[in-house]
Amino acid sequence: MYAKIESERLLYIRLNQTKLRSEQYIHLRDAVINDGNTTNVGRLTILPSSYAGSPRHMHEYAQDAIAYVRLYGRPDLFITFTCNQSWDEILQLLLQGQSAVHRHDITARVFRQKLKSLINYIVKLEVFGSVRCWMYSVEWQKRGLPHAHKLIWLHKKITSNEIDDVISTEIPDKNVDKGLHDIIVKNMIHGPCGALNENSPCMAKGRCTKQYSRLIVSNTITGNDGYPQYRRRSTEDGGKTAIIKKRNGTTIEVDNQWVVPYSPLLSKTFNAHINVEYCNSVKAIKYICKYVNKGSDMAVFRLQPEIKDFDEIVQYQAGRYISTNEAVWQILSFPIHERSPAVVHLAVHLQNGQRVYFTETNVQQRVLNPLDTTLTAFFSLCKNDSFAKKTAVY
Numbered sequence: 001m002y003a004k005i006e007s008e009r010l011l012y013i014r015l016n017q018t019k020l021r022s023e024q025y026i027h028l029r030d031a032v033i034n035d036g037n038t039t040n041v042g043r044l045t046i047l048p049s050s051y052a053g054s055p056r057h058m059h060e061y062a063q064d065a066i067a068y069v070r071l072y073g074r075p076d077l078f079i080t081f082t083c084n085q086s087w088d089e090i091l092q093l094l095l096q097g098q099s100a101v102h103r104h105d106i107t108a109r110v111f112r113q114k115l116k117s118l119i120n121y122i123v124k125l126e127v128f129g130s131v132r133c134w135m136y137s138v139e140w141q142k143r144g145l146p147h148a149h150k151l152i153w154l155h156k157k158i159t160s161n162e163i164d165d166v167i168s169t170e171i172p173d174k175n176v177d178k179g180l181h182d183i184i185v186k187n188m189i190h191g192p193c194g195a196l197n198e199n200s201p202c203m204a205k206g207r208c209t210k211q212y213s214r215l216i217v218s219n220t221i222t223g224n225d226g227y228p229q230y231r232r233r234s235t236e237d238g239g240k241t242a243i244i245k246k247r248n249g250t251t252i253e254v255d256n257q258w259v260v261p262y263s264p265l266l267s268k269t270f271n272a273h274i275n276v277e278y279c280n281s282v283k284a285i286k287y288i289c290k291y292v293n294k295g296s297d298m299a300v301f302r303l304q305p306e307i308k309d310f311d312e313i314v315q316y317q318a319g320r321y322i323s324t325n326e327a328v329w330q331i332l333s334f335p336i337h338e339r340s341p342a343v344v345h346l347a348v349h350l351q352n353g354q355r356v357y358f359t360e361t362n363v364q365q366r367v368l369n370p371l372d373t374t375l376t377a378f379f380s381l382c383k384n385d386s387f388a389k390k391t392a393v394y
């Protein structure tokens, strides 16, 4: 049903290209001056950035994230929050004989509520300190449950000697906090892979693609590019171990080398797979912003006789994969991105290089009197307004 909805929306965009048609003003002027023939101008099918999830939309969103970085520096925390099928709120609503995979309507609704509550927990209750800005984006693995990637910027940056207060990569002591211990052992142990399990899905060419198992270190080390090396104490140094069950039914003992970084506070409150990372290098930011906004994975090939006019809608639909969970999410109109504060785009273009929107009937008039863009309006304001003249900062 959602595939039908999406096709209808894309069809609307396809059938209304003349209303949406745009071309850089300078090219339009050239075409008009050259031969007065405007029919070939803008001959490409555009999927506009107002279409949520389209490549233009994703691109704009990544640029907006960079705007936060430019103003406020690196984000402090990178959080990946995954839906837990065994949340009580889901189990309670299942009918007899059902499991969570049968009811994507429930998992989508519950995950949406949990996500809102996680954001409130961080932003309103300020559990990591007062939040300057935040953004998140929801995505789906091929057949899987939704997860959200979240970036958090704090007013007071987390310093390297405060990391251990926020993030842990150690198995909690059963005797101190049994509840937390069980959640971590169930949700935050990677693999095991490597020599312990050659067939783990994370393995490629005999190595773990997520670089597990990690090194035992007695203190958190920052300073390398990428993520810090978190404290993972050895058993001699007081580190704990846990017994976990492998898929084939056998059990195995794991130590701190296998723990995925987590926040004890978030894990205990939300009982789910919540990976929390500290961002310490500027290099990580580009990767993270792209990661948050990368859109769905796909692979497509085809044979075609000749390269026709570029069609962004065909490109978008080719290889588009909609999982059941995403379909429910979209039908219920849940957002796939949210952020705060708002980012307003000023148009940036060379003189006469702005985009204009035109139809065949108004093209001449648009050429003679192009509408103001936010940039040209900004320039004329700074030229004419006595207050703006004094205060404009470039």
Ligand SMILES: [Zn+2]
Binding pocket: 190, 191, 192, 193, 194, 200, 202, 203, 208, 209, 210, 211, 212
């Ligand atoms: Zn692995």
